[in-house]
Amino acid sequence: MNTSHISQPQTRWGVVMIIWAAGLGAAAQYGKISVIFDQLGLLYPGAGSSLSLTVTMVGVLGILLGVVAGGFVASFGYRRSLVWALWIGAAMSALQALHLPYGLFLATRLIEGLSHLGIVVAAPTLIPQICSPRHRGTALSIWSTFFGVSFALLVWIGLPLVAGFGLLSLFGAHALVMAVLALVLGRVLKSVQVPPRLPLPKLADLPGLHLEIYRSAAKVAPAAGWLFYTTCFVALLTVLPSHLDPAVRVGVISAMPLVSIATSMTLGVWLLRRMAAVRVVQAGFLLAAGGAVWLLLMPGLPLACMALAVAFGLVQGASFASVPQLNAEAAEQAQSNGAMSQAGNMGNAIGTPLMVAAVAVGGYHGMMMLALVLFLGGFAVHTMLARRRGQTVAI
Numbered sequence: 001m002n003t004s005h006i007s008q009p010q011t012r013w014g015v016v017m018i019i020w021a022a023g024l025g026a027a028a029q030y031g032k033i034s035v036i037f038d039q040l041g042l043l044y045p046g047a048g049s050s051l052s053l054t055v056t057m058v059g060v061l062g063i064l065l066g067v068v069a070g071g072f073v074a075s076f077g078y079r080r081s082l083v084w085a086l087w088i089g090a091a092m093s094a095l096q097a098l099h100l101p102y103g104l105f106l107a108t109r110l111i112e113g114l115s116h117l118g119i120v121v122a123a124p125t126l127i128p129q130i131c132s133p134r135h136r137g138t139a140l141s142i143w144s145t146f147f148g149v150s151f152a153l154l155v156w157i158g159l160p161l162v163a164g165f166g167l168l169s170l171f172g173a174h175a176l177v178m179a180v181l182a183l184v185l186g187r188v189l190k191s192v193q194v195p196p197r198l199p200l201p202k203l204a205d206l207p208g209l210h211l212e213i214y215r216s217a218a219k220v221a222p223a224a225g226w227l228f229y230t231t232c233f234v235a236l237l238t239v240l241p242s243h244l245d246p247a248v249r250v251g252v253i254s255a256m257p258l259v260s261i262a263t264s265m266t267l268g269v270w271l272l273r274r275m276a277a278v279r280v281v282q283a284g285f286l287l288a289a290g291g292a293v294w295l296l297l298m299p300g301l302p303l304a305c306m307a308l309a310v311a312f313g314l315v316q317g318a319s320f321a322s323v324p325q326l327n328a329e330a331a332e333q334a335q336s337n338g339a340m341s342q343a344g345n346m347g348n349a350i351g352t353p354l355m356v357a358a359v360a361v362g363g364y365h366g367m368m369m370l371a372l373v374l375f376l377g378g379f380a381v382h383t384m385l386a387r388r389r390g391q392t393v394a395i
Helices: 013-034 037-042 048-076 078-096 102-130 133-144 146-165 167-191 203-215 221-243 249-272 277-297 302-326 330-388
Strands: none
Touching: 013 037, 013 048, 013 078, 013 102, 013 133, 013 146, 013 167, 037 048, 037 167, 048 078, 048 102, 048 203, 048 330, 078 102, 078 167, 102 133, 102 302, 102 330, 133 249, 133 302, 146 167, 146 249, 203 330, 221 249, 221 277, 221 302, 221 330, 249 277, 249 302, 277 302, 277 330, 302 330
């Protein structure tokens, strides 16, 4: 029996948007630390350089367990996984609001990584189950914006909250939001039909499960491209500003994430209705390569930076949309989403150090040459995996 989706008379957009809101909460597990990182030393003055662990600790479990998380989510249940992940996230934020000793604070951040992993695997697997086939690309493009929108909301709402009520108020507010989402989704998801739960993977089978996913040209393809994308996205937004004209620096860097979101929701959705998601991803990587060449020839040009942001938007939405297109069964989609989570955490971890090293060796041009190689690598890996699947998707 094909369990890829249960037929729905209409796409349940209200439920899609609530699940997307859960994604905003998951992104805030990173963002709530990032936006106050320069002030975090006030809470933990003795932490010194180890404060960077407060950001990276959330990604540890994603790197270690991302690939196999799909199997555990399929076993525990997609609805239960999402709701319990939200409750765990709410509990950890509530503890953080108590101003824990630094060691215990880091422990809550590690556990928060489990919550984050559960949300980013279960949520995009649930979304196709409540959408008609023609709306899946649009719904997953909406989902793909969760990081950018969450960071923007944290700047617009979170920072004024901190200014008025202190750093710990941000953790308390995040706990409240996650708890409300858990309550709401616990109720609305009861009416959502999902595929039956699968047997719990055995520990002895986990290495073989990794190999099974890595060897599948369908399951690993979204993650393979996502690794190249995430290695560049945050790294460029971090390292590029110092190479821009100070007069336009803030405006350009603030606009790039917003342009990528707008592109994903407009041009990206339009393209997804007309071509396979992998082809849209490949087009995005080629456009990004063109933007990198443009920035090599005209360093720091704002218009070239915007072209790069447009390219990011195409890769962003279509990467998530490619998961259900390449993997029919919900369990396979969960595995593919788990691999994407692992790839995203790895990309975020290695991207900025790579860019900094490229600048140290080759200056601005070294950085853009590295970006160009990574963009072409993203295009090439999708071409190679498409050929393994017996498809012709090259642009």
